[in-house]
Amino acid sequence: MLHWADYLFWIYFYLGWYGIVLLGQRQDTLMSLLLPIPALLYLLWQKKLAAGIYLRAGFLAIVGILFDSFSNSVGWTSFLPEALSPKMPVWLFSLWFLYLCYIPMLAKIFEKRLFLAFVAGALFGPLSYLSGAHFQLFRFSETSSIFIYSVFWGIHLFATARFIWK
Numbered sequence: 001m002l003h004w005a006d007y008l009f010w011i012y013f014y015l016g017w018y019g020i021v022l023l024g025q026r027q028d029t030l031m032s033l034l035l036p037i038p039a040l041l042y043l044l045w046q047k048k049l050a051a052g053i054y055l056r057a058g059f060l061a062i063v064g065i066l067f068d069s070f071s072n073s074v075g076w077t078s079f080l081p082e083a084l085s086p087k088m089p090v091w092l093f094s095l096w097f098l099y100l101c102y103i104p105m106l107a108k109i110f111e112k113r114l115f116l117a118f119v120a121g122a123l124f125g126p127l128s129y130l131s132g133a134h135f136q137l138f139r140f141s142e143t144s145s146i147f148i149y150s151v152f153w154g155i156h157l158f159a160t161a162r163f164i165w166k
Contacts, residue, residue, distance in 0.1 A: 006105060012039060016098050017128075024091025025135050032094040039101035056164050057103035060156065061096050067152055068092060076145040077129075080136050091137065107164035110157065117161035118154040125153020 016035045023032040069088045071077045079089050110117035126149040132138035140146050 009039065009042060009102075009105065012042075013098065013102050017095060020091055020094045020098065021132060021135050021137065024089065024094075024137050029090035029094070032091045033097070036094060036098040036101060039098060043101055043104070053104055053164060057100055060103055060160055060164070061100040064099070064156060065093065065096050068096075071145070071148070075141050076148055077141060078139050080139060089137075103160055104164060106157065107160050110161035114158055114161055118158040121157025121160075122150045122154030125156070126150050 016039065019035050020032040023029060023035075065088060068077070072079060072087055079092065106117075110120070126146050129138055129140070129149060130146075133140070140149070
């Protein structure tokens with residue numbers, strides 16, 4: 001059962017996501033690095049999680065960062081505006097940093113629902129990127145790229161639910 005503070009944590013996640021995307025759109029990307037910090041401080045303040053959980057969550061976030069960077073390198077995706085974008089724009093790194101703080105909670109929600117974790121990741125992972133496309137920060141190069149992201153996010157959320165507490 002989630003505590004009321006967990007619900008506030010979720011609300012901050014969505015507000016933080018929106019703030020990071022807006023800052024990325026304004027190309028104020030260094031400010032976007034500040035938005036994940038309150039979520040990290042909340043986790044540290046709670047002192048509920050063992051160091052191994054942070055390490056596994058960090059590993060999963062690094063896998064996601066490498067996947068986004070790789071998909072941009074091979075042309076499955078592109079970051080906009082193209083002329084100003086490195087392999088991994090700061091705003092996207094900030095989103096991964098924010099997501100890293102939520103990995104333990106996602107693992108708790110989906111721990112005994114591995115199939116549901118896969119389905120949720122496969123559906124909502126690509127939708128998050130499509131939202132970024134709405135803000136003109138991201139683009140899938142073709143429809144098959146959305147499918148690739150769907151498979152990646154299904155596996156990623158499945159791995160989150162399966163391995164974070166082990």
